[in-house]
Amino acid sequence: MDTSGKKLFYYLLITLTAVFVIVIMIRYVSIMLPRDTVAYSDPLLSSRVQRGTIYDRNGTILAYETPYYACAILLRDVQSVDDTVTHLSKIIDMSSDQIRRAIGDKTTYAMIKKRLSDAEYTMLKYAVQQGTLEGVTIEKRYGRIYPQQAHGAHIIGFTDIDNIGLSGIEYIYDRLLSPLPDTEHEITLGHDIYLTLDHRIQFAADNRNARLVEEHSPESSMIIIMDARSGEILAYSSYPWFDLNTYNTSSATQRMNRPVTMMYEPGSVFKIFSLASILAIGDAQTDKLFYCDGSYTFTMDNGGSSTINCLSAHGEVGPEEILTYSCNGAISFYALQTESTLFHQYLLDFGFSRKTHIDLPGEVSGLLQPPSNWSGRSKPTISFGQEIGVTAMQLVTAATVFTNEGTLLKPQIIKAIHDQETGQMTYTERQEIRKVISEDLADEMLDMMVSATEPGGTAIHAGREGVTVSAKTGTAQILDIETKSYSEDHVLASTLAIFPAEDPQYIIYVAADDPQGESSYGSAVAAPSVQLLIDDLLSMGLLESASSDVRYLTLD
Amino acid sequence: MKRALQETNTYTKEAGYFCFFVLLLLGIGLMSLYSASYDKALRMGYEPQYFFHRQLLFTALGIAGAAVVALFPEHVIKHxxxxxxxxxLILMALTSMTSLGETRMGATRWLRLGPLSFQPSELVKVAVMLYLANYLGKRDRDLKDFWVVSVPIAVVFLAAGLIIIQRDYSTTMVFLFLSFSMLLIAQVKITYLLYYLAIAGIPGIFFLLSEEYRLKRVIGFIFKDIDPSGINYQVNVSMDAIASGGILGKGFGQGTYKLGKIPEVQSDFIFAAFAEEWGLFGVITIILLFSALAYLGFRGAARHRQSSSFLFLTGFGISYLLLWQFLLNIGVAGGMVPPTGIPLPFFSAGGTNLLMNLGMCGLLLKIILKAPKEQGPKPETHESLNTYRNRITDYE
Structure with a gap:
């Protein structure tokens, strides 16, 4: 027998085994020797991040974290999958087939239902305690509750089942609300966020919006209320809306955040910005009145002639009358006397064709063609708010020029951020973007806009006794994308109001897309909502009809 | 007779150490099982000492069995x-192919016999090992003959096939590893082994890739970030538990990972719970104890090299099997080896495994305790195999 060969393999195998023993020892030494960082080594440490709460400006809770329970099966602990599935299907609201589908071909762990209802949880807990459901576990998780339901839904946003922000503030400030776990604490607290929204005003705006929808059945409608001095958004109502708590059953139409994502031609509301630009440039002879006979025909640069129609013959019209009667002919007349590049630049300075950079996802920048792309009709058409794409947020923001001595403000949605670890409160500061027009012109514009809410004006329904309201209505024709022409009956009715005119506190913008019924004019559809909201503000003590001393609760 | 004529030495000291190490490991194993499994037992709806009591019963049976095996004469065992x-093999077939088999966690590996259940794959491992030792250890076999070699390999593949049917792939791998190691040191021609490995290997790879979950586990092991089967979760938790033990451990009963975090804490992953409570100190101690056990076994076996190839191969096989089961188990717990379900000898809950391990220890004790005196000419240096063989025939 050749024993040397026998010994060779014998020692080879023994050596191999010995080497493996040493390797395993080294492995265990490397795993078990204490390291510098002990993060996550203790399963109970820093296992949880508590998502911050979202409040309105007065501390009303808009979103908070709450525990809920999920049901899973540890398949290796299950003796008979069939029995467990049958038992489980009797307790939770799922059929045997659905549960089996959730298990699929998994062999160790299967999540069955991510959020149990209270009834399911109670019954399942009892069954698991009784030991009748082997392998079934109940897992505690955390999710969001939105106590204001649909109010402010498009601003607040929502989180998914894993508590990650998907839209609105929940999305934009996800990392701030749910920071990465801090290894030194058992629970990491997210930052609390105070929005500029005032829940009372938000509630009123939603209420008035609902009423507008009921009376005029528009496709969609928006009401935005802004603090005229700070650019803070106080209410943000966009119909169709949805309940944040059941966002998963909502439609994309409901979730669409129209005030920042919907671009449309604003119509006559835009005249306040084009008139302000024309007056600021000073090319047009505005002391010379325009005689409106119901239409205005002018010669274009290429020699052809073009006609602009008015609703009726307005007679002699100056700058103030343009706003009172909303005369297309007169604004076109003045616009044609104004240099195109400057006119375009002023509109850009008002913030059109640029994002407002409000803290909301998906904002669009609108559309304003450069003068080189303009046709002979473009300048007058733009001057009364067609052939230009804007968002509701841009219009409201542009109005801050008139309420802040001619300076454009940045719209704000965050009032303050509260760091729960340090207790520090960081307030958002009023932010001026640029000087657009002079202080005198801004005051003059507000004065002229008051005429629209006086007898004979288009915005008469936006006025309220005791409060001087500067306003402008608009009824924009909406371009039909399919036929590429303006439709006769599809209009967007809107009103922009600033009040009190002598010391502006609020900017309100109301817009309804495709209103139905007897009248679809801005003066009839949107302006009454402004009046009702003024009533609401008065009754809440947020506006005074004698003096305009607005008192509302602040954070501190 | 040969046996009567050979003088034997008695190695009481080594045997004493061996018994001491086995009993020490059994004791530590029982303690760890109690600590690791009481919460699991409660979660499964049993009394807290459920696993402990069962294991205690099998320990007593196993020790008695080991004593009986140690007293059996060699020729009785051979018969x-x-x-x-x-x-x-019959029991394996009964388990897989008749309704007597019992299914747990999706695998039919248990044979129900009244109130008891039995895992024949544990028995078949030991039986084939003894068969190989006996067959290869007969001196008149010509292990250079292809057909002589084919018989034991056929038996190995048959047994492996029966284990595979029960979807017990880790046991199959350990079993094949053990069998081929024994064939190698029994000096079977290595080219034959390579032929057979090729024949078995190619379908083996197809087989490995044929079942989705097995592929997923392999992928999960190689690419840690992609974990399609979720198995890395178990291993990661196990490694976290081990790491949290530190140098001295949290102390007996003080572990927290066993309270629902470590899956299969009473069997496959019991070492993670042990490491958490006893620390690196305990881990090194256990590794040294098992190594010492295997060392004594290898030494004892080597003493029979000339006198009885059967005892040499048996002693080697038992020591090798015990040590490798241990190494693979803690290799999985430490994330070094792809996740497999190999029990930790003397620790993991499981009656059949414990009985078999203790039975093997009884046999190993016998091999360590008595060995013939190394006297007379050494055949590998002075005499050819034939003269040596003739000499033995003369005695007989």
Missing amino acids: LIPVLLFLS
Whole structure:
């Protein structure tokens, strides 16, 4: 027998085994020797991040974290999958087939239902305690509750089942609300966020919006209320809306955040910005009145002639009358006397064709063609708010020029951020973007806009006794994308109001897309909502009809 | 007779150490099982000492069995081997192919016999090992003959096939590893082994890739970030538990990972719970104890090299099997080896495994305790095999 060969393999195998023993020892030494960082080594440490709460400006809770329970099966602990599935299907609201589908071909762990209802949880807990459901576990998780339901839904946003922000503030400030776990604490607290929204005003705006929808059945409608001095958004109502708590059953139409994502031609509301630009440039002879006979025909640069129609013959019209009667002919007349590049630049300075950079996802920048792309009709058409794409947020923001001595403000949605670890409160500061027009012109514009809410004006329904309201209505024709022409009956009715005119506190913008019924004019559809909201503000003590001393609760 | 004429030495000291190490490991194993499994037992709806009491019962049975095995004369054992092999193969077939088999966690590996259940794959491992030792250890075999070699390899593949049917792939791998190691040191021509490995290997790879979950586990092991089967979760938790033990451990009963975090904490992953409570100190101690056990076994086996190839191969096989089961188990717990379900000898809950391990220890004790005196000419240096063989025939 050749024993040397026998010994060779014998020692080879023994050596191999010995080497493996040493390797395993080294492995265990490397795993078990204490390291510098002990993060996550203790399963109970820093296992949880508590998502911050979202409040309105007065501390009303808009979103908070709450525990809920999920049901899973540890398949290796299950003796008979069939029995467990049958038992489980009797307790939770799922059929045997659905549960089996959730298990699929998994062999160790299967999540069955991510959020149990209270009834399911109670019954399942009892069954698991009784030991009748082997392998079934109940897992505690955390999710969001939105106590204001649909109010402010498009601003607040929502989180998914894993508590990650998907839209609105929940999305934009996800990392701030749910920071990465801090290894030194058992629970990491997210930052609390105070929005500029005032829940009372938000509630009123939603209420008035609902009423507008009921009376005029528009496709969609928006009401935005802004603090005229700070650019803070106080209410943000966009119909169709949805309940944040059941966002998963909502439609994309409901979730669409129209005030920042919907671009449309604003119509006559835009005249306040084009008139302000024309007056600021000073090319047009505005002391010379325009005689409106119901239409205005002018010669274009290429020699052809073009006609602009008015609703009726307005007679002699100056700058103030343009706003009172909303005369297309007169604004076109003045616009044609104004240099195109400057006119375009002023509109850009008002913030059109640029994002407002409000803290909301998906904002669009609108559309304003450069003068080189303009046709002979473009300048007058733009001057009364067609052939230009804007968002509701841009219009409201542009109005801050008139309420802040001619300076454009940045719209704000965050009032303050509260760091729960340090207790520090960081307030958002009023932010001026640029000087657009002079202080005198801004005051003059507000004065002229008051005429629209006086007898004979288009915005008469936006006025309220005791409060001087500067306003402008608009009824924009909406371009039909399919036929590429303006439709006769599809209009967007809107009103922009600033009040009190002598010391502006609020900017309100109301817009309804495709209103139905007897009248679809801005003066009839949107302006009454402004009046009702003024009533609401008065009754809440947020506006005074004698003096305009607005008192509302602040954070501190 | 040969046996009567050979003088034997008695190695009481080594045997004493061996018994001491086995009993020490059993004791530590029982303690760890109690600590690791009481919460699991409660979660499963049993009394807290459920696993502990069962294990205690099997420990007592196993020690008694080991004593009986140690007292069996060599020739009685040799005669029992064919019976044992046949019985184990029959039991395997009964488990897989009749309704007597019991399914747990999706695998049919248990044979229900009244109130008891039995895992024949544990028996078949030992039976084939003894069969190989007996077959290869017969001196008149010419292990250079292809057909002589084919018989044991056929038996190995048959047994492996029966284990595979039960979806017990880790046991199959350990079993094949053990069998081929024994064939190698029994000096079977290595080219034959390579032929057979190729024949078995190619379908083996197809087989490995044929079942989705097995592929997922392999992918999960190689690419840690992609974990399609979720198995890395178990291993990661196990490694976290081990790491949290530190140098001295949290102390007996003080572990927290066993309270629902470590899956299969009473069996496959019991070492993670042990490491958490006893720390690196405990881990090194256990590794040294098992190594010492295997060392004594290898030494004891080597003493029979000239006198009885059967005892040499058996001693080697037992020591090798015990040590590798241990190494693979803690290799999985430490994330070094792809996740497999190999029990930790003397620790993991499981009656059949414990009985078999203790039975093997009884046999190993016998091998360590008595060995013939190394006297007379050494055949590998002075005499050819034939003269040596003739000399033995003369005695007989």
